[in-house]
Amino acid sequence: MNKGVVLVVDDEPPIRDILSFYLKRAGYQVLLAEDGRKGLEAMAKLQPDLILSDLRMPEMAGDEFCKTVKGDPATRDIYFILVSALDGAVSRIGGLALGADDMIAKPFHAQEVMAKVESAFRIIEMQKEIKRQNQELTRFQEKVKGELELAAKFQMGLLPEIPGRANGIRYTHRYLPAEGIGGDIYTILPTQDGGAAVLVADVSGHGVTAALISAMVKTSFEAQVRLGGGPMDWAREMNRHLCASTLSEQFATAFLACIEPGRPEIRYVIAGHPAPFRLHRGAAGGLHRPEQLGGRGFMLGIDATLPFEEHRAPLLPGDRLLLFTDGLVEVEREDRRLLGEDGLMRLSAELPADGDLAADQLVGQTRSFNHPVEFTDDVTLVVIDRVD
Amino acid sequence: MLNIQTRQEGSAAVVTIQGKVNFEVTAQLRDVIRDTVAQEQPKLLVINLEGVSFIDSSGLGLLVAARNSVDKNNGKLHLCSLPVQVKKTFDQTNLTNYFSIFATEQDALRGA
Numbered sequence: 001m002n003k004g005v006v007l008v009v010d011d012e013p014p015i016r017d018i019l020s021f022y023l024k025r026a027g028y029q030v031l032l033a034e035d036g037r038k039g040l041e042a043m044a045k046l047q048p049d050l051i052l053s054d055l056r057m058p059e060m061a062g063d064e065f066c067k068t069v070k071g072d073p074a075t076r077d078i079y080f081i082l083v084s085a086l087d088g089a090v091s092r093i094g095g096l097a098l099g100a101d102d103m104i105a106k107p108f109h110a111q112e113v114m115a116k117v118e119s120a121f122r123i124i125e126m127q128k129e130i131k132r133q134n135q136e137l138t139r140f141q142e143k144v145k146g147e148l149e150l151a152a153k154f155q156m157g158l159l160p161e162i163p164g165r166a167n168g169i170r171y172t173h174r175y176l177p178a179e180g181i182g183g184d185i186y187t188i189l190p191t192q193d194g195g196a197a198v199l200v201a202d203v204s205g206h207g208v209t210a211a212l213i214s215a216m217v218k219t220s221f222e223a224q225v226r227l228g229g230g231p232m233d234w235a236r237e238m239n240r241h242l243c244a245s246t247l248s249e250q251f252a253t254a255f256l257a258c259i260e261p262g263r264p265e266i267r268y269v270i271a272g273h274p275a276p277f278r279l280h281r282g283a284a285g286g287l288h289r290p291e292q293l294g295g296r297g298f299m300l301g302i303d304a305t306l307p308f309e310e311h312r313a314p315l316l317p318g319d320r321l322l323l324f325t326d327g328l329v330e331v332e333r334e335d336r337r338l339l340g341e342d343g344l345m346r347l348s349a350e351l352p353a354d355g356d357l358a359a360d361q362l363v364g365q366t367r368s369f370n371h372p373v374e375f376t377d378d379v380t381l382v383v384i385d386r387v388d
Numbered sequence: 389m390l391n392i393q394t395r396q397e398g399s400a401a402v403v404t405i406q407g408k409v410n411f412e413v414t415a416q417l418r419d420v421i422r423d424t425v426a427q428e429q430p431k432l433l434v435i436n437l438e439g440v441s442f443i444d445s446s447g448l449g450l451l452v453a454a455r456n457s458v459d460k461n462n463g464k465l466h467l468c469s470l471p472v473q474v475k476k477t478f479d480q481t482n483l484t485n486y487f488s489i490f491a492t493e494q495d496a497l498r499g500a
Contacts, residue, residue, distance in 0.1 A: 202445065204445040204446050204448070205411055205445070205446050205449075206411065248452065249414075249452070250449065251449060253445065272483075274480070296479065296480055296481070296482050297482050298481065298482045298483070298485075298486065299445075299448075299481050299483075302452050302486065303486075306486070326444075326445075330444070332442070
């Protein structure tokens with residue numbers, strides 16, 4: 001069985017013959033050439049695993065041949081052993097500096113050459129194995145990356161189309177997952193009575209697990225809204241659902257709200273989530289005093305028996321709501337300061353009337369505040385203007 | 389970096405945490421708490437958060453899970469010495485009402 005291909009390059013026929021004899025006997029396929037140029041010609045037909053080359057040859061000497069082989073990306077991984085008399089023309093170190101992998105001094109014993117060849121082939125095999133594993137890893141990595149990209153696209157598809165309109169409201173969002181795919185989710189749905197139901201949630205952790213749970217949170221919310229009731233019922237049932245279907249450390253902070261037609265208010269539950277800001281007449285843009293909605297409550301998914309509280313706040317046509325997840329305000333700067341909710345409130349005081357411009361401005365100013373530190377967690381910002 | 393120390397105080401186990409508790413370090417902290425609960429089976433587990441500069445939702449999740457596992461062993465979990473920033477996070481998520489929280493470690497060890 002063929003143990004590998006060895007190219008022997010030497011201008012002396014007896015040396016070619018003796019090396020060829022030993023190599024063939026040991027099970028290698030042997031290519032022969034009388035100088036570097038002929039060697040390259042032979043290599044064009046069949047690429048060897050190993051080259052044994054003499055240094056002094058009339059046409060393309062061993063040093064030039066070695067440089068040519070090692071300089072070509074297609075052949076540079078071929079193991080190159082330079083065979084040379086150590087007469088001062090070239091030192092061992094000099095030969096290795098040419099890029100040769102090893103050297104054999106002339107005159108040599110055939111056994112020494114064979115021992116070097118055997119050891120070289122052990123290295124060659126190892127290199128091949130590493131290369132193969134590398135390729136496998138790269139393939140795997142690309143596959144995972146591709147799947148993540150698909151999942152991220154799918155997740156983006158779960159978000160409402162923007163800018164959007166539902167019963168009595170106009171909305172837009174900025175959604176920036178930390179790892180391509182994230183644990184933040186938000187949705188806006190029309191309710192049976194002609195109003196709008198709003199959810200912003202942030203599942204603990206990030207990455208794939210958080211993303212899977214976030215999709216579940218969204219589905220659970222949609223199911224609850226379809227059943228009717230209000231934010232309090234939705235929060236209680238979603239909490240029960242999440243407790244039953246996730247592990248002990250996984251839960252979600254959420255803001256759940258409904259805006260009913262003809263009622264100048266918003267009903268909401270805060271489940272461990274940063275409370276949104278309300279800007280009275282903020283939909284017209286300009287300078288306003290943001291107020292943070294009151295109330296607090298447990299996160300969803302901690303304990304099925306925990307109680308939730310429903311709150312109400314005024315929300316009139318022309319008012320604006322800013323909903324966000326903590327990733328927007330909890331970036332630690334180099335001086336260890338955080339923007340925080342207070343900082344975001346200051347930035348929210350003067351915004352353009354257009355929701356998309358307002359969202360861009362807020363995200364932009366938050367980024368400048370953190371600069372050069374980037375967002376580290378999933379970030380969601382939702383701008384809702386009441387228009388009815 | 390996170391620094392975690394554990395020690396015994398009579399029938400109680402005390403875990404002292406220093407640093408930032410976020411997603412990157414929860415695995416390390418989870419192991420320590422799990423081992424402490426499994427090996428010592430403490431009647432009382434005190435977690436001292438005095439040196440914690442920041443805790444994110446993964447960290448909170450971990451503490452909730454710790455309470456659940458201590459509950460299962462008929463033990464109690466007491467938290468103590470919450471810095472202002474951490475207290476704010478607990479308040480916002482209502483967890484102040486979910487955990488037994490004490491001002492000092494002494495109080496937490498004495499607290500019934």
